[in-house]
Amino acid sequence: MQNSLFPRPVEQYGDSDLLEAQRLDHGELVQFISHLHGLVTRAVSLPPNVPSEQILSLKEDLDMAYETSSGLADDQSGNHSAIRELTVVIMKTVRSGADGDRLAESELEAEEQARAAHYALLEYPIVADLLRPDTLIGADELAATLLGETPEALAAALSLFDAVQLSELVSESRMLLNGRAGTETAQDRLAQMEDYLMEAGGSSVN
Known part of the structure; x- marks a missing residue:
């Protein structure tokens, strides 16, 4: 898909x-x-x-x-x-x-x-994939990959990142979704990322 x-x-x-x-x-x-x-x-x-x-x-x-x-x-x-x-x-x-x-x-x-x-x-497969030393998820694919996960899988994956990394992910996700139509589900995942970042005590760079 x-x-x-x-x-x-x-x-x-x-x-x-x-x-x-x-x-x-x-x-x-x-x-x-x-x-x-x-x-x-x-x-x-x-x-x-x-x-x-x-x-x-x-x-x-x-x-x-x-x-x-x-x-x-x-x-x-x-x-x-x-x-x-x-x-x-x-x-x-x-x-x-x-x-x-x-x-x-x-x-x-x-x-x-x-x-x-x-x-x-x-x-959660996404967690196992991210932890693999030879992960196939490229740095420029990470935000897109996470935005396509279920809420439960995304929550599990986000626990792997520190506040600085979460901030970068939120900023990249915002730029990725900016002006795009038909991304309601991804927008929901972005909101979940933002909430998680706030709870972690961080803030996005943008």
């Missing part, structure tokens, strides 16, 4: 292009599955009294794997469940080491809440 707000027309792809994209998606998925199996092996092979640095490193790698899988093709619910289960096991180990330390326990609780919130954001 064409988005008239984009700076250039969306290319039309043929069957061969689609097959190549599917091949690349499959290769990416196979590579990830291999990486996930490696993480599982690391988790089940942890010896007793393992140094905390190894546990924390594995936990960080699991968090990154969850984020990576959210941007892959096909249904990732199975991989997500596996990563969640592994993370629960790892966190139990971490919690046992913090038993009785109220500050450490409080920090772990806050970390788990932050992780749950991050996982929820990753349910």
Whole structure:
């Protein structure tokens, strides 16, 4: 579906292009599955009294794997469940080491809440796309892309930006929509951006 707000027309792809994209998606998925199996092996092979640095490193790698899988093709619910289960096991180990330390326990609780919130954001494809290091969303396409999202997806995406970035997005979106007819839905998304920016304590540069 064409988005008239984009700076250039969306290319039309043929069957061969689609097959190549599917091949690349499959290769990416196979590579990830291999990486996930490696993480599982690391988790089940942890010896007793393992140094905390190894546990924390594995936990960080699991968090990154969850984020990576959210941007892959096909249904990732199975991989997500596996990563969640592994993370629960790892966190139990971490919690046992913090038993009785109220500050450490409080920090772990806050970390788990932050992780749950991050996982929820990753349910929105736009969030996973934006977080990919090789995202296909160009800098000059970002405003147009966000203006085409649903209110819920836009709210999730906006949480990734700081006040300065939000201000720039609002200004770019205003310029993009200025004088354009038939953009009522996009205007609604712009208003949502403006409200979000105001709540974040920022102001647009225009």
